[in-house]
Amino acid sequence: MTTEGRLLGDRYRLSQPIGRGRGGFIWIAQDQRVHRTVAAKPVALPQGGTATDTELEIAVQRARDAARLKHQCAVTVYDVLVEGDGIWLIMEYVPSRTMADFLAGHGKLAAQDTVTLGAQLAAALAAAAELGITHRAVEPANVLLADDGGVQITDFGVGALHHDPAFRAPEVIAGGTATAASDVFSLGATLYFAVRGATPFGPLGTDPGPDLGSAAHADTTAPTDAATLLPRLLADMLATNPMERPSMGSCWEALTAIAEGRQPTPRAVPPQPHQSSVNEAESSAAATAAPRQGTASPPAQPHPTTPIRTRPAPPPAPAPQPIAATSSVAAQHTPDWHHQPMPPMMNAAGTGHPGDAARATTPASQNRTAMRALLAIAVLAAAMVGILFTELLLV
Numbered sequence: 167m168t169t170e171g172r173l174l175g176d177r178y179r180l181s182q183p184i185g186r187g188r189g190g191f192i193w194i195a196q197d198q199r200v201h202r203t204v205a206a207k208p209v210a211l212p213q214g215g216t217a218t219d220t221e222l223e224i225a226v227q228r229a230r231d232a233a234r235l236k237h238q239c240a241v242t243v244y245d246v247l248v249e250g251d252g253i254w255l256i257m258e259y260v261p262s263r264t265m266a267d268f269l270a271g272h273g274k275l276a277a278q279d280t281v282t283l284g285a286q287l288a289a290a291l292a293a294a295a296e297l298g299i300t301h302r303a304v305e306p307a308n309v310l311l312a313d314d315g316g317v318q319i320t321d322f323g324v325g326a327l328h329h330d331p332a333f334r335a336p337e338v339i340a341g342g343t344a345t346a347a348s349d350v351f352s353l354g355a356t357l358y359f360a361v362r363g364a365t366p367f368g369p370l371g372t373d374p375g376p377d378l379g380s381a382a383h384a385d386t387t388a389p390t391d392a393a394t395l396l397p398r399l400l401a402d403m404l405a406t407n408p409m410e411r412p413s414m415g416s417c418w419e420a421l422t423a424i425a426e427g428r429q430p431t432p433r434a435v436p437p438q439p440h441q442s443s444v445n446e447a448e449s450s451a452a453a454t455a456a457p458r459q460g461t462a463s464p465p466a467q468p469h470p471t472t473p474i475r476t477r478p479a480p481p482p483a484p485a486p487q488p489i490a491a492t493s494s495v496a497a498q499h500t501p502d503w504h505h506q507p508m509p510p511m512m513n514a515a516g517t518g519h520p521g522d523a524a525r526a527t528t529p530a531s532q533n534r535t536a537m538r539a540l541l542a543i544a545v546l547a548a549a550m551v552g553i554l555f556t557e558l559l560l561v
């Protein structure tokens with residue numbers, strides 16, 4: 167029974183429910199060891215909680231993988247607990263509401279707000295892809311719009327069983343494995359939903375296809391406005407064939423460029439191979455079988471565009487440092503998620519292999535050598551004068 171005051175893992179004291187997810191209530195909790203406020207969330211398991219051991223193991227492993235990611239646009243997972251009644255995620259507490267709730271209440275987002283938000287989500291997802299982490303359930307319900315204006319994606323790896331089909335990639339709907347490329351599709355569907363107020367392929371993800379308008383393919387002008395450039399990018403992200411989608415890193419570059427009022431560089435949008443643990447052949451075959459080709463049908467336009475307050479600048483570069491897994495899966499903080507390029511390896515003289523530093527010749531050591539040589543010459547000269555003087559005396 168989950169009640170106020172319950173102690174999870176001998177460490178996290180539940181204090182009050184803050185929302186309801188598919189696995190049950192999400193709680194504010196106090197970490198008794200480091201005196202920190204956290205969010206505690208029960209992971210939604212298959213068939214109302216009757217998970218097999220294998221399903222439990224997979225869910226725990228994916229949650230542990232998620233704990234390796236440190237990014238300011240991803241909710242940090244501090245700990246993963248297996249309690250009697252299931253799996254609990256102990257996460258960073260983010261006062262927020264979900265993007266799904268926001269859109270349900272306020273309608274669509276403006277194109278400019280959508281790209282700003284999208285760039286931040288793509289930054290976190292690209293950083294995850296670099297670590298080989300697939301989200302598996304990118305959708306508006308897993309995007310938190312923080313009260314301070316930030317945007318953070320949550321539920322890395324643990325939401326796949328309940329991923330809304332409207333945001334699933336065709337190859338996943340067809341039974342294939344979720345991949346970095348399917349995350350790109352799901353992000354595209356999420357941004358499409360934000361800007362159009364409807365999902366691109368209908369509630370089951372199987373309708374004919376999105377209406378991205380003529381702007382998606384027009385190339386007669388060199389526009390820099392989000393309303394024109396976003397549909398073009400979404401057309402690529404929502405490609406039926408996963409091999410034809412841009413990588414998440416390219417999406418981040420393109421969204422950042424559009425957010426800043428620039429045209430994405432040509433290399434940012436074209437398809438690129440995906441880095442992942444994915445069976446691309448399997449995904450590709452599944453995609454071919456997916457019923458997504460067809461003519462576009464105009465989506466419903468139910469809501470007026472609503473402005474959203476977001477932090478102005480998306481993160482400049484996604485590149486967190488990998489973090490070693492620990493037995494308790496306690497997160498180790500990476501203080502600076504921003505990638506700092508490695509300085510070139512140099513020795514004390516400024517050149518060569520770092521191992522040469524011990525053998526390096528510096529101005530100070532050159533001076534010492536010269537002094538020693540002068541001293542030796544002086545001693546030698548004194549000795550010769552002494553010998554000469556002695557011989558003269560003897561004569």
Ligand SMILES: Nc1ncnc2c1ncn2[C@@H]1O[C@H](COP(=O)(O)OP(=O)(O)OP(=O)(O)O)[C@@H](O)[C@H]1O
Nearest residue numbers: 185186187188189192205258259260262263264307
């Ligand atoms: N880390 C967090 N910190 C603070 N509030 C959170 C956190 N995660 C979720 N919430 C809040 O809890 C509520 C439900 O969020 P949740 O992500 O569980 O929704 P869901 O996606 O519908 O559920 P599920 O992931 O179980 O399917 C939302 O109001 C959300 O703002």
